[in-house]
Amino acid sequence: MVCIVILGRQGSGKGTQSTLIEQKYGCLHVSTGDMLRSAVSARSELGIKAEALMLSGQLISNEIAVGIVAERLQHEDAIKATGVLLDGFPRNLEQAEALEALLAAEGRSITLAVNLEVPVEVAVERLLARGRSDDTEESIARRLKDYEIQTMPLLQWFEQRNLLFSVDGLGVVEDVFYRVASVIDDALDVACQQAAAHNKQTKRQSRC
Numbered sequence: 001m002v003c004i005v006i007l008g009r010q011g012s013g014k015g016t017q018s019t020l021i022e023q024k025y026g027c028l029h030v031s032t033g034d035m036l037r038s039a040v041s042a043r044s045e046l047g048i049k050a051e052a053l054m055l056s057g058q059l060i061s062n063e064i065a066v067g068i069v070a071e072r073l074q075h076e077d078a079i080k081a082t083g084v085l086l087d088g089f090p091r092n093l094e095q096a097e098a099l100e101a102l103l104a105a106e107g108r109s110i111t112l113a114v115n116l117e118v119p120v121e122v123a124v125e126r127l128l129a130r131g132r133s134d135d136t137e138e139s140i141a142r143r144l145k146d147y148e149i150q151t152m153p154l155l156q157w158f159e160q161r162n163l164l165f166s167v168d169g170l171g172v173v174e175d176v177f178y179r180v181a182s183v184i185d186d187a188l189d190v191a192c193q194q195a196a197a198h199n200k201q202t203k204r205q206s207r208c
């Protein structure tokens with residue numbers, strides 16, 4: 001199963017590009033932000049716990065974030081899916097390590113991370129224009145700062161594993177998606193070749 005992670009500061013267009021990736025590649029889109037917003041609307045225990053943190057632009061605990069992703073990946077649709085697209089997760093190194101372990105336990109791994117690059121000023125402009133309830137100036141500033149401190153180190157983490165593909169997130173949606181799809185296609189080609197080589201080797205070994 002393919003596992004794509006989409007990275008980028010808030011306002012980088014992750015949500016829009018995720019929808020297009022989902023449509024083109026038939027991936028299951030797993031967005032921790034969407035799951036948390038649904039929990040808030042449903043007034044579930046999780047939603048009540050997360051609401052104040054989300055409104056003030058703070059991250060929920062790693063334990064909860066990892067827990068909801070782990071649970072989501074156990075659903076039948078996720079098990080059957082040929083690919084999963086993770087959006088908003090991992091947000092920091094601890095979550096990335098947890099994800100790696102979670103996938104490894106199922107014999108899976110991260111296929112690639114697409115990093116949408118958009119300058120801070122553009123991201124702020126887009127967020128203010130979007131006007132979601134947690135898009136106040138104060139909350140935006142906090143989330144963007146968190147991103148620099150907690151999420152930027154993740155870029156290196158993915159790079160060290162040769163999984164990082166950065167894409168210019170400026171321009172019209174279709175142009176950005178063309179770039180995104182190109183890096184995904186390339187990475188999937190490599191993943192297929194590796195899988196084929198691995199199968200060949202396994203066959204060869206089993207024949208010996």
Ligand code: AMP
Nearest residue numbers: 032033053054058059060065088089091
């Ligand atoms: P997003 O839609 O990804 O911007 O997420 C909205 C809010 O949900 C964030 O500001 C956090 O409060 C919370 N959140 C989403 N994903 C995570 C995560 N992986 N770890 C911690 N908090 C998260």
